[in-house]
Structures are given as structure tokens and as C-alpha cells.
Amino acid sequence: MIDFKPLQRATFVGLVLQIAMYALGHYSDWVQVNVFGFGGMMISAVAGYLYAMDRGRGWFPSATGGAIAGGICGIIGIALSVMLGDTRQGFIATGATISVFIGAVGGLFGQMAANLRAATTGSTRATGGIR
Numbered sequence: 001m002i003d004f005k006p007l008q009r010a011t012f013v014g015l016v017l018q019i020a021m022y023a024l025g026h027y028s029d030w031v032q033v034n035v036f037g038f039g040g041m042m043i044s045a046v047a048g049y050l051y052a053m054d055r056g057r058g059w060f061p062s063a064t065g066g067a068i069a070g071g072i073c074g075i076i077g078i079a080l081s082v083m084l085g086d087t088r089q090g091f092i093a094t095g096a097t098i099s100v101f102i103g104a105v106g107g108l109f110g111q112m113a114a115n116l117r118a119a120t121t122g123s124t125r126a127t128g129g130i131r
Helices: 004-027 029-034 036-055 059-084 091-121
Strands: none
Touching (some): 004 029, 004 036, 004 059, 036 059
């Protein structure tokens, strides 16, 4: 159901972006105030999207893999921010929940994009071989 190679790649990309954002925010108050919230969610969504675009085997697997990728990179990014003292410790649970949900939404959009790609190229990859 979950393909680990695309999951590792999507999680790695999301993790690098989360670390870069929180490291930059540690030195910039503007980034903390204006980017942390939306940026963290957007990075989790992108991780979910990347997983689903790479895998593209159905709505449920894409949402599940997207939730895992978005959640992992979001939790690690928020934990880094807490360790740096930029975010309250109580935000970890809330941020993790948001990251998992937004990663799943990104996975759904990634599946939609994979379906569109398959429709334009005539491939059956995005539908799991069903045409």
C-alpha cells in the first residue's frame, strides 16, 4: 500500500524545507511572525503532493502516504523550532495534527495531478492499472 521509496523522497524534501524555514526563522523575527504558520503547512502539503505525484496509485494510498510524509516533516520541523526556543512546547501536538491533515490534503491534490497526467499521456499508472 505505502511505497517507501517515494515516501522517503517526499519526506526528505519536506524535511529539508522545514529545517531551512525554521533555521531562517530563528534569526529573523519577520519569518517567525509571517511565515511559520502558513509556510509549515505549505511544506507539509508539498511533501504529500510529491508523494502522490510519484506514487499515483489511488486516492486512499495517496492521502495516507501524504499524511505520513507531511506529518513526519512537520513534526520534526516543529520539534526543531521548540528546541531553538522559537515555538511553545505545547504547540507540538496541534502542529502535528495540522501537518498530518494538510499532508493528506496535499496527497489528494497530488493524486488529482497524477490522474490528469495519466489522462493526458494515456498511462494507467495513476489509476492502478484500471482504465
